[in-house]
Amino acid sequence: MQRICVIGGSRYFGKLLVERLRAAGHQVTVINRGSSTPPAGVEHLVVDRDDEAALVAALGWRTFDVVVDQVCYTPVQAAVAARVFGGRTRRYVMTSTIEVYDPATAALPALPPGGPVSEETVDPATWRVAMDLPWHDAAYLEAHYAEGKRQAEAVLTRAGGFTFASVRSAHVLGGGAREFTGRLAHYTERIRRGEAVAVHEDPLPTVFIHYAELADVLLWAATGSDFAGPLNACSDGQLDVRDLAAAVGGSVGREPVYRMVDAGAPASPFSVDRPYAMSNARAKSLGYPFTRTADWLPGAIAEALTAPTAVPTT
Template sequence: MRNILVLGGTRFFGKRLVERLLQDADTQVTILTRGITKDGFGGCVNRLNVDRTDAKALAEAVGDTVWDVVYDNICYSPDEAAAASRIFAETAKRYILTSSLSVYDPGPEVLREADFDPLSYPLRLGAKEDFNYQEGKRLAETVLLTQAAFPAAAVRFPIVLGTDDYTKRLHFHIEHVLEGKAIGVPNLGALISFIRSDEAANFLYGLGFSQLAGPVNACSDGTLAIGDILNIIGQKTGREAVVLSETADQDMSPFGIEESWYMDTAKARGAGFQFLKLAEWFPELVRELATELNASLRNRE
């Protein structure tokens, strides 16, 4: 019986990961959350309700249970990573940190794992509020990949999309187009990587059986320019996007980067992982969301 711990797991790709793990009859899944969000898993999972930023409470909650894999979807600071390194030093056989494309600076060239090396990055400790998101993730990787006694991987996901996306960043663009509102985009030609929420969950699931370690890029095959995204939305809604280089802050695109920001997945593919084709699933997702959002707008009228 495999024993799996998921820190987080009540929404988006973390929830999808738990659902995938529960398909295996020989797997016992425990989710660790603050207990605020209902998960809907019923008696299929064990639950530990604790704030993971409270190191003492986290240590007491997990005890000396041995875990085949610990998935950490909610680590945002070096202090949290350092606590996990101590607490799971003798009990985690494998540790998988959900990291981010954000560890990289945007630029014109495709980004490979070596473009940010956590093994040589200067280590500083601190809490989540002491750093911006990029620095928090960089330092969390640095701690776990240089100090932990257990084998660890840091999965660098780009923007994750899906009908279950609680951030609603793609929803923002579709709603603006449907309502004829201007969208602020500083660079329509900037290329960006994406991954679908179920694809992200499946990658994490597969990585739990792999020996792949260190930083690992994971994204769908292909890229889209921001302008391409708006054109696809226009095709699926029958309405042309109104684009300005600058707008009020609330109308600036959440995808509105000034330079390209996209990743290479050769390391993961070399280990046998395959990825969905972005050009195939993205237009269908836009169509599905546009249908839903258009119906919602009509109901408001």
């Protein structure tokens, strides 16, 4: 049994992670602002993680074997976490994102031509941190989500006081009504109604992961492995937006209709016009066996089609 602290963990794969940690016999503490109550047997600390003094007071004497941070979006939040949890935990795992590799959001090293992106493409140990940017402004943060994640990783990498690992998640699908982003529902609803899906003329492939598999990767990163640094998490098999739409079309019995948009223009979710699909080779070398996207995608589409919260999307 290990003492695990999950910051966030109130919905989707974070909630499932908490359930699986508890089922595995670990002593779990969840920190959030009270948006939801964790399962029975899980300690719940209601506090704003951005309020450093309140967080220290809420933690009191507690120490942990591992902290899993599901909701770290900025270097400011990362700096607070580094100060508060330095000396309180031996290991700190942050959920990060494929978006750190998006060349549209930062000047990155040359990406491998036609090949998936490996972790060293974005090295948090050398990434510049700018604490004075308006990270507390919600609109700024939304527009700079990828950079916020890159800088948060950078701060925690350099913090010391614990071993730091980041799990860079692919695009997450599955869970039906649990999938709160509505990105898969965008396709199921439009294609079911025969409406056009906006895509780039020459979409590039990207990578995905099922929400339950991501919970499993985080469980392994927290309790089953001691790796440090960034790690890409994606199922095997790249898909482009037309592959995804075709899979949805096959499930609903309709041929997808497309509306072409120019390169750089807004399009439907997962229509990618720049190369940054991830490689999961590092995780595999460390012993994590990923599933194949083609194996779980039909079930995820079926869940989206029957989810009670599925609504028309624009």
